[in-house]
Each structure stands twice: as C-alpha cells, then as structure tokens.
Amino acid sequence: DVKVTQSSRYLVKRTGEKVFLECVQDMDHENMFWYRQDPGLGLRLIYFSYDVKMKEKGDIPEGYSVSREKKERFSLILESASTNQTSMYLCASSKLAAKNIQYFGAGTRLSVL
Amino acid sequence: QKEVEQDPGPLSVPEGAIVSLNCTYSNSAFQYFMWYRQYSRKGPELLMYTYSSGNKEDGRFTAQVDKSSKYISLFIRDSQPSDSATYLCAMSAESGANSKLTFGKGITLSVRP
Numbered sequence: 001d002v003k004v005t006q007s008s009r010y011l012v013k014r015t016g017e018k019v020f021l022e023c024v025q026d027m028d029h030e031n032m033f034w035y036r037q038d039p040g041l042g043l044r045l046i047y048f049s050y051d052v053k054m055k056e057k058g059d060i061p062e063g064y065s066v067s068r069e070k071k072e073r074f075s076l077i078l079e080s081a082s083t084n085q086t087s088m089y090l091c092a093s094s095k096l097a098a099k100n101i102q103y104f105g106a107g108t109r110l111s112v113l
Numbered sequence: 114q115k116e117v118e119q120d121p122g123p124l125s126v127p128e129g130a131i132v133s134l135n136c137t138y139s140n141s142a143f144q145y146f147m148w149y150r151q152y153s154r155k156g157p158e159l160l161m162y163t164y165s166s167g168n169k170e171d172g173r174f175t176a177q178v179d180k181s182s183k184y185i186s187l188f189i190r191d192s193q194p195s196d197s198a199t200y201l202c203a204m205s206a207e208s209g210a211n212s213k214l215t216f217g218k219g220i221t222l223s224v225r226p
Contacts, residue, residue, distance in 0.1 A: 004156070040121075040218065041218065042201070042216050042217060042218035042219055043157075043201065043216040043219075045214075050210070090156050090157075092156070096210050097208075097209045097210050098208070098209075099205075099208075099209065099210060099211075099212040099213075099214070100145050100147060100162065100203075100205050100208055100212050100214060101159055101162065102157075102159070102214070103158075103159075104156025104157050104158065105156050106154065106155050106156050107154075107155075107156055
C-alpha cells in the first residue's frame, strides 16, 4: 500500500512565524505535490516537484516555497505565515508517468492566529 | 466560466438510494476523468478513472462520460452509510508526465441509515 505521511495533523502558528510542513512517501514516487483545500474553493495546487531539487509553481504559489532534498520527502514552507494561509494542506505523490493517479496524505490543518 | 463545475451540495439520501453526482467542464481538451473520494479527516483517494466517453462500472459505482455535452457523472447504486464522504471530480488533457489535474470543488454526500 502506498503511504503518504504528513508530519502533523494540526498546527497552530502565529502571524509572521516561519512554518514547515513535512511530507514523506514510501513508494519511490517521482512526483510530489502540495495542495491547499478550502471550503467553496476546492483543491488548489501550490507547488509540484518531479525530481529531487526540482520544483514547479502551481496555481497559487505566492507566500509559499518548497524543498525537496530527498526523493521521499517534500516540504512546504511558509516564510512568514499570515491569517489567510489558515487552511487544510494536503500532500500527494504519484509515479512520473501516472500523474493523474495521486496518493494523498491525511492532511495538516493549519491555523494562523 | 470555471473549467470544472461541480454541484455544491451537500446531498443527503436514505440508505439504498441511487445517487447521481455530476460535473460539467468547459475545456474540450480534457480526455481523462477521475472521481476521488474523501472521507472526513482523510485525504482524497482515487475511486474511478476513465478515458474519453463511455461508461465504466466497478461494483456499485458507475462512472459515465459524455464528451459531446462536456458532462461526467458518478452513479452509486444501493448507497450505504459507508459511502458518506466528499466526492471530487478531476480531469486532465493528458495522462503522462505533462498531465495537469483540474479538480471540481467537491460535493459532500451523506447516506442516512
């Protein structure tokens, strides 16, 4: 079974803090994704990585950065958290040539106060 | 017009009912159509994956695609309380490494015992 593990289920941070969300997958997938999910807005892609140290911007990259130093790990970084970044963050992975078949983690619910 | 529109719901049905979930889309290049299911406090998981027009059946679930009308449906027969979840449609123009998934906003289904 593919497993995508997000390090935290719930996080509470203060405005201006630097926040790290971590994601690990155990199926040797090349692709990894970060989404945020908001009521009424659905799933929106923040960043995508297809290889170590490679990244591509998604639909809403502003205010976020990512890091992929190892194939199995993909980190989302909020350099200076703001209240409008309060959301559910979902990590996903897929094989390189099967990008439509994504495996998701359980999500991290981030609250920025 | 948004690329993918999905009925916002929520939808509540009695156990045993036939459920129809629908999405419309505007991009005629879409050829690959997916339904993801998301249980509460979990990440989405792929439920059905179809290519081009036609029907695909898997147990109590049937995915239907009508490309001429730019309309896709997921039918659930003999619905069960365990089917209570949020259902997201997703679609893409390609299947390989260059694919980009576009998600609907999701509809929450509740099946009453």
